[in-house]
Amino acid sequence: xxxxxxxxxxxxxxxxxxxxxxxxxxxxxxxxxxxxxxxxxxxxxxxxxxxxxxxxxxxxxxxxxxxxxxxxxxxxxxxxxxxxxxxxxxxxxxxxxxxxxxxxxxxxxxxxxxxxxxxxxxxxxxxxxxxxxxxxxxxxxxxxxxxxxxxxxxxxxxxxxxxxxxxxxxxxxxxxxxxxxxxxxxxxxxxxxxxxxxxxxxxxxxxxxxxxxxxxxxxxxxxxxxxxxxxxxxxxxxxxxxxxxxxxxxxxxxxxxxxxxxxxxxxxxxxxxxxxxxxxxxxxxxxxxxxxxxxxxxxxxxxxxxxxxxxxxxxxxxxxxxxxxxxxx
Amino acid sequence: xxxxxxxxxxxxxxxxxxxxxxxxxxxxxxxxxxxxxxxxxxxxxxxxxxxxxxxxxxxxxxxxxxxxxxxxxxxxxxxxxxxxxxxxxxxxxxxxxxxxxxxxxxxxxxxxxxxxxxxxxxxxxxxxxxxxxxxxxxxxxxxxxxxxxxxxxxxxxxxxxxxxxxxxxxxxxxxxxxxxxxxxxxxxxxxxxxxxxxxxxxxxxxxxxxxxxxxxxxxxxxxxxxxxxxxxxxxxxxxxxxxxxxxxxxxxxxxxxxxxxxxxxxxxxxxxxxxxxxxxxxxxxxxxxxxxxxxxxxxxxxxxxxxxxxxxxxxxxxxxxxxxxxxxx
DNA sequence: CTGTTAGCGCTTTCAA
DNA sequence: TTGAAAGCGCTAACAG
Numbered sequence: 001x002x003x004x005x006x007x008x009x010x011x012x013x014x015x016x017x018x019x020x021x022x023x024x025x026x027x028x029x030x031x032x033x034x035x036x037x038x039x040x041x042x043x044x045x046x047x048x049x050x051x052x053x054x055x056x057x058x059x060x061x062x063x064x065x066x067x068x069x070x071x072x073x074x075x076x077x078x079x080x081x082x083x084x085x086x087x088x089x090x091x092x093x094x095x096x097x098x099x100x101x102x103x104x105x106x107x108x109x110x111x112x113x114x115x116x117x118x119x120x121x122x123x124x125x126x127x128x129x130x131x132x133x134x135x136x137x138x139x140x141x142x143x144x145x146x147x148x149x150x151x152x153x154x155x156x157x158x159x160x161x162x163x164x165x166x167x168x169x170x171x172x173x174x175x176x177x178x179x180x181x182x183x184x185x186x187x188x189x190x191x192x193x194x195x196x197x198x199x200x201x202x203x204x205x206x207x208x209x210x211x212x213x214x215x216x217x218x219x220x221x222x223x224x225x226x227x228x229x230x231x232x233x234x235x236x237x238x239x240x241x242x243x244x245x246x247x248x249x250x251x252x253x254x255x256x257x258x259x260x261x262x263x264x265x266x267x268x269x270x271x272x273x274x275x276x277x278x279x280x281x282x283x284x285x286x287x288x289x290x291x292x293x294x295x296x297x298x299x300x301x302x303x304x305x306x307x308x309x310x311x312x313x314x315x316x317x318x319x320x321x322x323x324x325x326x327x328x329x
Numbered sequence: 330x331x332x333x334x335x336x337x338x339x340x341x342x343x344x345x346x347x348x349x350x351x352x353x354x355x356x357x358x359x360x361x362x363x364x365x366x367x368x369x370x371x372x373x374x375x376x377x378x379x380x381x382x383x384x385x386x387x388x389x390x391x392x393x394x395x396x397x398x399x400x401x402x403x404x405x406x407x408x409x410x411x412x413x414x415x416x417x418x419x420x421x422x423x424x425x426x427x428x429x430x431x432x433x434x435x436x437x438x439x440x441x442x443x444x445x446x447x448x449x450x451x452x453x454x455x456x457x458x459x460x461x462x463x464x465x466x467x468x469x470x471x472x473x474x475x476x477x478x479x480x481x482x483x484x485x486x487x488x489x490x491x492x493x494x495x496x497x498x499x500x501x502x503x504x505x506x507x508x509x510x511x512x513x514x515x516x517x518x519x520x521x522x523x524x525x526x527x528x529x530x531x532x533x534x535x536x537x538x539x540x541x542x543x544x545x546x547x548x549x550x551x552x553x554x555x556x557x558x559x560x561x562x563x564x565x566x567x568x569x570x571x572x573x574x575x576x577x578x579x580x581x582x583x584x585x586x587x588x589x590x591x592x593x594x595x596x597x598x599x600x601x602x603x604x605x606x607x608x609x610x611x612x613x614x615x616x617x618x619x620x621x622x623x624x625x626x627x628x629x630x631x632x633x634x635x636x637x638x639x640x641x642x643x644x645x646x647x648x649x650x651x652x653x654x655x656x657x658x
Numbered sequence: 659c660t661g662t663t664a665g666c667g668c669t670t671t672c673a674a
Numbered sequence: 675t676t677g678a679a680a681g682c683g684c685t686a687a688c689a690g
């Protein structure tokens with residue numbers, strides 16, 4: 001069913017049908033009604049590709065994330081979609097699998113059929129990101145590349161609070177269990193741990209980079225124990241959860257023997273003991289990023305925005321005064 | 330940068346350029362090389378919309394799910410994307426928010442620019458689903474509509490196992506905490522509970538339909554307790570997790586005082602106590618559905634496929650012999 | 659093997 | 675307020 005068939009049915013020119021949908025105010029209300037009615041009856045739907053070819057607008061957005069299954073992202077995906085939906089945009093979702101090459105491939109595939117891209121926690125080089133941003137409006141989430149609009153969740157602030165809290169509880173040696181080395185969030189968290197620890201004169205040991213997962217957390221436990229830390233800050237909740245399980249497995253009591261704090265607050269209070277963690281604002285980040293993108297797309301003005309969302313420590317049950325302290329008390 | 334500019338630069342006809350990309354075997358290797366090189370140098374990328382308009386192929390798929398944030402779906406999303414990726418398809422993701430009207434809207438928006446649709450756990454009526462399936466290749470996940478290709482995760486088999494296991498442990502009165510009433514999975518699970526309970530001569534009380542969530546689980550606890558059940562089967566793990574928390578909150582010990590079993594195995598062994606549940610095959614379902622879809626898209630033959638994946642009980646730590654039993658023993 | 663040509667369905671000046 | 679006509683960039687017969 002094309003525009004011409006509708007036009008023929010109503011007895012008007014194809015341009016009138018076109019206008020009845022895209023510019024109804026240019027037509028007499030009566031004609032619009034007649035056309036719409038006929039279109040409805042005939043089951044006419046405008047052809048997206050034809051419109052896109054003609055106008056250069058596809059009405060699509062792309063969102064690329066490293067791992068859909070990481071609980072950090074779903075709320076973000078949801079809010080991006082929601083925001084896009086309000087403006088009648090469809091969104092492509094891409095999963096890079098934490099792989100820069102896959103990310104590049106997806107971006108390439110998408111860029112031909114979207115008006116803008118939201119790129120979350122990219123693993124690509126700054127250079128490549130810049131290259132894509134030059135071709136299409138692009139906004140970054142959790143990656144700080146100068147000149148490219150970005151919204152950053154400053155988990156550093158929350159992590160710093162966590163370390164300070166741990167210090168206050170008497171912990172003198174803490175472990176940081178790293179996430180992916182190419183991750184901006186990981187750099188930020190590690191830096192916050194080190195900086196705050198230095199200020200408070202704490203020892204810190206850092207476990208090497210790894211893809212965040214439950215299993216990664218389990219593997220981290222030996223490192224923490226052998227390193228002699230009494231508290232651990234994990235890259236994220238998933239990792240922390242794996243640690244909790246492995247500690248339990250080994251008969252190490254949390255928080256009595258060792259304190260653990262997660263990051264991103266994705267498991268809520270659903271662990272046992274309920275996980276002390278750093279709040280997450282992924283949903284908000286997605287919303288803001290999408291609005292920013294939509295704005296850039298319409299105004300075509302790329303202001304060098306750098307939106308940062310602060311986070312905070314959420315104290316629950318996996319932190320307690322250091323064992324050494326208790327013995328003395 | 331269009332095909333004509335490349336053609337001009339190389340000194341060939343536009344169709345040769347077109348063929349250099351879509352049908353290289355029709356050209357002399359030398360010409361192909363010359364064209365590709367020039368295209369590369371000029372930074373030419375084929376225009377998706379133009380190609381789609383001309384061929385009727387968009388190279389896109391759509392996946393619509395009720396709730397991205399429900400941990401049941403991410404693995405499915407991931408496998409659909411993965412499968413699509415192998416065939417160079419891009420995938421649109423839609424979130425219906427458990428709302429039939431939103432689902433309808435999304436489907437409408439997508440159908441103009443995709444070659445096929447995977448519709449997971451739809452909340453739409455059979456009639457509407459059929460209408461969409463008539464227009465575009467469509468495969469269903471977890472919804473049984475005759476004549477439309479579908480892949481079903483038979484959680485009924487696992488739930489039946491769960492009830493039988495509970496009976497064997499001495500439970501005589503069990504509660505089923507329902508999910509959404511429009512959900513095929515819910516109907517199936519409830520039916521399995523009732524049927525198996527009847528066969529084993531158990532009492533069963535059923536809590537009214539609700540959108541599955543942690544909070545829904547918390548609310549269900551009163552119902553279970555007041556109903557006098559010694560074991561509860563929850564619609565899904567999320568709900569079960571909420572129940573676990575609320576039972577703990579009220580000082581009711583699991584599994585000593587009450588047994589709880591989840592469904593879908595999305596939280597793994599990460600709860601405490603580790604949740605007894607019914608296995609989930611969402612990832613596989615997504616993969617199979619996508620392959621089916623791709624197959625239908627190419628062959629254009631819609632065979633009435635009904636693919637069912639069996640599930641099983643995964644016994645962990647939230648089930649134990651009924652308290653009454655223990656007292657007697 | 660390569661060129662010619664006629665569209666794909668829609669939007670958009672420009673006229674009327 | 676409506677019609678006519680020229681493309682948008684690409685593909686696909688059909689010739690040669």
